[in-house]
Amino acid sequence: QQPVQSPQAVILREGEDAVINCSSSKALYSVHWYRQKHGEAPVFLMILLKGGEQKGHDKISASFNEKKQQSSLYLTASQLSYSGTYFCGTEGATGGFKTIFGAGTRLFVKA
Amino acid sequence: GAGVSQSPRYKVAKRGQDVALRCDPISGHVSLFWYQQALGQGPEFLTYFQNEAQLDKSGLPSDRFFAERPEGSVSTLKIQRTQQEDSAVYLCASSDGGGTGNEQFFGPGTRLTVL
Numbered sequence: 001q002q003p004v005q006s007p008q009a010v011i012l013r014e015g016e017d018a019v020i021n022c023s024s025s026k027a028l029y030s031v032h033w034y035r036q037k038h039g040e041a042p043v044f045l046m047i048l049l050k051g052g053e054q055k056g057h058d059k060i061s062a063s064f065n066e067k068k069q070q071s072s073l074y075l076t077a078s079q080l081s082y083s084g085t086y087f088c089g090t091e092g093a094t095g096g097f098k099t100i101f102g103a104g105t106r107l108f109v110k111a
Numbered sequence: 112g113a114g115v116s117q118s119p120r121y122k123v124a125k126r127g128q129d130v131a132l133r134c135d136p137i138s139g140h141v142s143l144f145w146y147q148q149a150l151g152q153g154p155e156f157l158t159y160f161q162n163e164a165q166l167d168k169s170g171l172p173s174d175r176f177f178a179e180r181p182e183g184s185v186s187t188l189k190i191q192r193t194q195q196e197d198s199a200v201y202l203c204a205s206s207d208g209g210g211t212g213n214e215q216f217f218g219p220g221t222r223l224t225v226l
Contacts, residue, residue: 034217096169098159102153
């Protein structure tokens with residue numbers, strides 16, 4: 001049930017781009033994206049809902065393929081502050097209130 | 112404005128002791144979630160409240176875990192007879208919408224260490 005994230009880790013130089021993927025075996029209602037820095041709380045980045053609605057920060061972009069139950073988070077022109085662990089969380093289309101998080105993608109941006 | 116707060120931030124318990132972890136959600140938020148996060152892993156769902164009603168407790172790992180939100184605001188997660196495998200960070204999150212599809216605001220967590 002846990003969504004699968006890839007890659008597990010990525011190292012970027014400042015200014016480079018990255019894509020983080022999230023894949024589920026279940027039909028989904030929504031996909032959440034959060035970033036967590038070491039020792040801190042996860043911080044909301046974006047939610048993508050079935051049907052195409054998105055809620056999130058202007059500088060973040062993501063996609064949601066409902067048929068494939070896949071989502072991708074696009075990080076462009078990376079900054080040092082982008083470093084952290086990125087989690088996707090999925091909510092199933094069959095009801096319930098769980099958000100199930102993946103194991104995370106560790107991103108390190110170096111100068 | 113104030114975010115989600117949790118107390119204590121750190122708790123050390125001897126195996127077999129009972130612990131109570133507190134969560135103060137953002138004022139007016141309908142939904143409240145508890146998660147358990149093991150080192151190097153993503154948050155794992157424990158339970159969900161909509162106002163004072165506990166609508167989903169399917170993630171609670173055993174009957175030693177109990178959560179309540181009696182007045183629809185502050186919530187307490189209680190763990191009885193703690194075991195070493197209970198050691199983790201316990202995160203609380205709230206959102207202003209009910210049900211699914213809403214941004215969750217996370218607290219800083221309580222790091223529980225069971226010796």
